[in-house]
Amino acid sequence: MTSDAPVFGKGCHLHLIDGSAFIFRAYHALPPLTRKSDGLPVGAVAGFCNMLWKYVTDEHGSDAPTHAAVIFDHSAKTFRNEIYDLYKANRPELPEDLRPQFPLTRHATRAFNIACIEIEGYEADDIIATLACQARKAGGSATIISSDKDLMQLVGDGVDMLDPIKARLIGPDEVREKFGVGPDRVVDVQALAGDSVDNVPGAPGIGIKTAAQLIEEYGDLETLLARADEIKQPKRRQTLIDHAEQIRVSKRLVQLDCDTPLDFTLESLEVRDPEPEALLGFLAEMEFRTLTARVAERLGAEAPAVEAAPPSHAPAAPDLPGIDAAGYERVSDMAALTAWITAIREAGHVAIDTETTGLDEMQAGIVGISLSVRPGAACYVPVGHVAGSGDLFGSSALVEGQLPLDEVLAALKPVLEDPAILKIGQNLKYDWKILARHGIRMAPLADTMLMSYALNAGTHNHGMDELAERYLGHKCIPIKELIGSGKAQIGFAQVAIDKAVPYAAEDAEVTLRLWQHFAPMLPAEKVTTVYETLERPLVPVLAEMEMAGIRVDGDTLKRMSNAFAQKMAQLEDEIHGLAGEKFNVGSPKQLGEILFDKMGLAGGKTGKTGAYSTSADVLEDLAVEHDLAARVLDWRQVSKLKSTYTDALQGHVNPDTGRVHTSYSIAGAQTGRLASTDPNLQNIPVRSEDGRRIREAFVAAPGYRLVSLDYSQIELRILAHVADIPALKQAFRDGIDIHAMTASQMFGVPVEGMDPMIRRQAKAINFGVIYGISGFGLSRNLRIPRAEAQAFIDTYFERFPEIRAYMDATVAGAKEDGAVRTLFGRRINTPGINQSGPAAGGARRAAINAPIQGAAADIIRRAMIRMPAAIAHLPARMLLQVHDELVFEVEEGAVEDLIAAARRVMEAAAEPAVRLSVPLVVDAGSGANWAEAH
DNA sequence: TTGTTCACG
DNA sequence: GACGTACGTGAACAAA
Numbered sequence: 001m002t003s004d005a006p007v008f009g010k011g012c013h014l015h016l017i018d019g020s021a022f023i024f025r026a027y028h029a030l031p032p033l034t035r036k037s038d039g040l041p042v043g044a045v046a047g048f049c050n051m052l053w054k055y056v057t058d059e060h061g062s063d064a065p066t067h068a069a070v071i072f073d074h075s076a077k078t079f080r081n082e083i084y085d086l087y088k089a090n091r092p093e094l095p096e097d098l099r100p101q102f103p104l105t106r107h108a109t110r111a112f113n114i115a116c117i118e119i120e121g122y123e124a125d126d127i128i129a130t131l132a133c134q135a136r137k138a139g140g141s142a143t144i145i146s147s148d149k150d151l152m153q154l155v156g157d158g159v160d161m162l163d164p165i166k167a168r169l170i171g172p173d174e175v176r177e178k179f180g181v182g183p184d185r186v187v188d189v190q191a192l193a194g195d196s197v198d199n200v201p202g203a204p205g206i207g208i209k210t211a212a213q214l215i216e217e218y219g220d221l222e223t224l225l226a227r228a229d230e231i232k233q234p235k236r237r238q239t240l241i242d243h244a245e246q247i248r249v250s251k252r253l254v255q256l257d258c259d260t261p262l263d264f265t266l267e268s269l270e271v272r273d274p275e276p277e278a279l280l281g282f283l284a285e286m287e288f289r290t291l292t293a294r295v296a297e298r299l300g301a302e303a304p305a306v307e308a309a310p311p312s313h314a315p316a317a318p319d320l321p322g323i324d325a326a327g328y329e330r331v332s333d334m335a336a337l338t339a340w341i342t343a344i345r346e347a348g349h350v351a352i353d354t355e356t357t358g359l360d361e362m363q364a365g366i367v368g369i370s371l372s373v374r375p376g377a378a379c380y381v382p383v384g385h386v387a388g389s390g391d392l393f394g395s396s397a398l399v400e401g402q403l404p405l406d407e408v409l410a411a412l413k414p415v416l417e418d419p420a421i422l423k424i425g426q427n428l429k430y431d432w433k434i435l436a437r438h439g440i441r442m443a444p445l446a447d448t449m450l451m452s453y454a455l456n457a458g459t460h461n462h463g464m465d466e467l468a469e470r471y472l473g474h475k476c477i478p479i480k481e482l483i484g485s486g487k488a489q490i491g492f493a494q495v496a497i498d499k500a501v502p503y504a505a506e507d508a509e510v511t512l513r514l515w516q517h518f519a520p521m522l523p524a525e526k527v528t529t530v531y532e533t534l535e536r537p538l539v540p541v542l543a544e545m546e547m548a549g550i551r552v553d554g555d556t557l558k559r560m561s562n563a564f565a566q567k568m569a570q571l572e573d574e575i576h577g578l579a580g581e582k583f584n585v586g587s588p589k590q591l592g593e594i595l596f597d598k599m600g601l602a603g604g605k606t607g608k609t610g611a612y613s614t615s616a617d618v619l620e621d622l623a624v625e626h627d628l629a630a631r632v633l634d635w636r637q638v639s640k641l642k643s644t645y646t647d648a649l650q651g652h653v654n655p656d657t658g659r660v661h662t663s664y665s666i667a668g669a670q671t672g673r674l675a676s677t678d679p680n681l682q683n684i685p686v687r688s689e690d691g692r693r694i695r696e697a698f699v700a701a702p703g704y705r706l707v708s709l710d711y712s713q714i715e716l717r718i719l720a721h722v723a724d725i726p727a728l729k730q731a732f733r734d735g736i737d738i739h740a741m742t743a744s745q746m747f748g749v750p751v752e753g754m755d756p757m758i759r760r761q762a763k764a765i766n767f768g769v770i771y772g773i774s775g776f777g778l779s780r781n782l783r784i785p786r787a788e789a790q791a792f793i794d795t796y797f798e799r800f801p802e803i804r805a806y807m808d809a810t811v812a813g814a815k816e817d818g819a820v821r822t823l824f825g826r827r828i829n830t831p832g833i834n835q836s837g838p839a840a841g842g843a844r845r846a847a848i849n850a851p852i853q854g855a856a857a858d859i860i861r862r863a864m865i866r867m868p869a870a871i872a873h874l875p876a877r878m879l880l881q882v883h884d885e886l887v888f889e890v891e892e893g894a895v896e897d898l899i900a901a902a903r904r905v906m907e908a909a910a911e912p913a914v915r916l917s918v919p920l921v922v923d924a925g926s927g928a929n930w931a932e933a934h
Numbered sequence: 935t936t937g938t939t940c941a942c943g
Numbered sequence: 944g945a946c947g948t949a950c951g952t953g954a955a956c957a958a959a
Contacts, residue, residue, distance in 0.1 A: 584957085586956065586957075587956090587957060587958085588937095588956095588958095589958075609938090609958095611937090611938085611958095614938085615938075615939065615940085616940075636939080636940080637940090639955095639956095640939085640941065640955085641941090643956080644940085644941070644953095644954060644955060648955080668953095669952060670951075670952095671951060671952095673943085673951065673952075674952095675951090675952055675953070676952085677953065677954090678953095679953090679954085680941085680952080680953045680954065682941095682942060682943075682952075682953085683940090683941040683942035683943085683952080683953070683954085684941080684942075685941060686941090687941085687942080688941095710943095715950095767949085767950090768950095769949095770950070771949040771950040771951090772948090772949065772950070773949065774947090774948050774949060775948095776948055776949085777948055778949075780949085781949070837947095838946060838947045839947095841946090841947065841948055842947090842948075842949095842950095845949065845950065846950065846951090848950085850950085850951090852950090853943090853950065882942075883942080883943045883951090883952090884943065
């Protein structure tokens with residue numbers, strides 16, 4: 001406490017600056033600047049400093065402060081969340097380039113020599129309220145520099161507000177203008193009207209106007225609620241009676257707390273002049289050239305040099321020290337780890353990577369954790385390295401000089417879960433799941449793989465080694481140098497620690513550098529929204545789905561496998577008999593020789609290898625006359641079902657959970673679709689009756705049901721919207737059979753009583769259009785002459801000319817920009833579009849298809865991201881995604897509620913970003929297993 | 935490791 | 944006039 005400062009009292013004037021509001025305004029008002037030397041995002045800091053500088057150089061007239069402070073929100077969770085858990089729950093996640101700037105704005109405030117205040121568990125508004133009350137009580141006055149309406153309840157009796165944008169003073173009259181009541185009744189009005197921004201519920205259907213009128217009439221909120229039955233309007237009366245409790249909760253939410261515990265006095269906030277050295281030092285460190293010069297001039301000090309450096313997105317930033325794997329630190333004791341944690345808090349971000357005993361996140365153990373806070377500063381914390389693989393039983397004695405895993409995790413947990421510290425990773429879903437199994441749920445996240453995907457989909461893949469080489473000009477240590485390959489491969493736990501340190505720490509540093517490299521490119525390439533709304537938020541959602549897994553009945557699979565084995569043996573005998581010799585039915589080469597050389601059937605060779613094609617297409621033609629081909633087709637189907645599904649799936653059942661846990665790759669497909677691996681649960685059979693039965697093995701836990709919801713015709717609906725095809729849009733609005741409508745338009749036949757063959761042809765054309773149709777492709781698909789197929793297509797384009805226009809425009813755009821975009825802004829690069837020759841056709845079709853397939857992928861991503869909050873109140877979990885289908889597991893009694901909630905989310909998933917001109921329709925089903933639910 | 939085949943949307 | 948052709952995936956197996 002400062003004992004020498006004069007006592008705060010009459011004649012003293014306190015300025016309370018709403019720091020968080022300053023930051024957000026600065027962030028949104030300025031382009032995303034980055035520090036030249038290393039790419040650190042500093043746009044909000046720059047704006048914040050400019051605003052503070054403007055503030056301190058302002059004369060303030062008669063309002064000049066004797067005391068001042070900048071007040072910040074400490075973290076997202078406050079005591080209000082205990083009153084109402086959904087308070088501020090609908091706030092969009094912070095842009096990731098803003099979060100690391102928070103600590104810098106605190107530094108900036110101190111550099112300006114202004115008191116910097118934040119208190120855990122309290123909002124800035126409560127601290128401001130407390131200070132304003134204390135100033136008033138002490139006989140002084142206060143001005144709150146903010147335009148936040150929530151602070152207006154404090155106005156009056158020596159307290160006023162200053163709107164820093166409009167430079168307008170807000171007194172009791174202005175508050176009355178805004179709320180229709182005086183400052184002392186503002187909370188009553190807010191409690192009734194609610195606030196959608198902060199998610200304060202209020203009374204449904206009552207806005208500020210009505211609320212003010214009611215409060216004016218009845219005096220205050222409690223009187224109003226007590227006398228609610230006197231209200232004349234029946235609906236309004238009922239609303240107040242029904243929601244009385246909710247309104248009281250709302251009042252507690254909006255009522256600011258004037259009793260925030262403070263560990264400082266008003267006196268300590270006395271205005272001080274900035275110290276030139278500290279302020280200029282900070283500004284120069286941030287590399288704010290103009291502001292540094294301006295401040296230096298005003299303060300009569302010499303401006304420190306602001307280092308000039310080339311922009312950070314040049315490949316292999318030459319101003320940075322090279323990546324030096326030899327210089328990394330091995331962390332072996334708590335003191336060293338604590339020092340790193342301090343450095344992380346200081347930086348506001350950390351790049352993290354975990355090394356594990358295996359690649360299956362559901363089973364792998366942690367071997368070590370690497371961290372990096374800036375280029376040149378990275379470490380590796382080994383925790384699970386074991387002595388060499390010398391003895392036969394795989395000695396598992398831990399190597400000396402490692403911290404215990406639980407101590408390391410306990411120390412890191414507060415940092416990894418701190419909402420003010422950004423966790424940066426490459427494919428963070430992996431590390432997220434590993435840490436989640438140890439009770440740590442990392443947030444917030446930045447993922448360099450996803451940044452690259454948003455920027456570079458279609459151009460190259462997004463693995464770290466490739467990104468490091470392309471964008472940092474750095475070749476990473478290959479993992480093979482540590483663990484070997486093939487039969488002699490060892491686990492990471494067996495790698496010597498002194499070899500693991502450079503490898504692991506390098507991964508963290510490379511990730512950090514990639515983040516710095518990509519961060520400014522997202523806004524420059526206009527993919528920030530894609531990254532922020534479709535990529536980054538999906539990580540924890542998918543991680544939870546994958547950890548949930550789906551129950552698979554191993555016994556059922558085993559029975560099926562046995563039945564399939566029998567059938568295969570039987571078919572094999574038949575095939576050998578028909579061929580007149582024994583051969584490997586699974587060998588296309590041997591089969592081709594039997595069919596085309598020995599039996600002399602008609603059939604061609606394929607290009608590269610010169611081998612005969614024996615694909616289903618070819619065999620189906622032969623099967624008309626030759627039983628051998630028909631039997632081989634049967635054998636292949638059974639063999640596929642057995643080897644890929646009934647056999648393989650049994651091996652994927654996790655012994656701990658009894659469930660199958662797939663892994664989704666977010667950045668695998670070019671179009672924005674997910675891909676499922678280990679095992680692939682997006683291609684479980686459904687089209688054939690035998691195959692479909694495999695879905696009976698995917699079951700709900702006892703007491704639960706599986707629920708499947710899928711979008712009906714989503715790609716055609718998107719086509720109708722983006723290509724703006726009136727006939728198609730109207731058909732979707734009317735809810736009529738789209739393929740029958742197409743057939744009717746093309747062939748002039750009525751929808752009623754239509755020949756199923758005609759409808760089937762129209763359906764094939766509708767799909768073909770999405771894929772970039774050709775006469776050849778359609779003729780093969782429908783098994784009709786090519787001329788006939790071409791005639792269909794011509795008719796189709798005549799009836800729906802907008803489709804050709806759309807295709808031409810899409811291809812032209814791809815040639816112009818080297819990329820196409822979905823409705824939601826996802827960019828898919830089309831590097832091959834200007835090729836000539838046979839490849840050109842493929843690139844053209846891919847460019848036509850990508851915006852449609854991609855938009856559908858965007859829509860279901862949006863639904864998935866919103867889903868956890870939308871079903872949080874139900875005993876249900878989202879388990880699987882199959883491109884246009886979501887599968888849930890839900891308690892028996894809640895099936896209908898789940899379907900209603902999930903359908904609502906899915907059907908509205910495009911909004912508000914895109915207002916589709918066709919409805920999205922979702923079909924739903926439920927059952928004890930996936931076959932029943934689908 | 936590469937190519938073929940086939941499961942899905 | 945010829946060239947090749949539906950779009951997007953992953954896994955298993957044979958063959959090199």
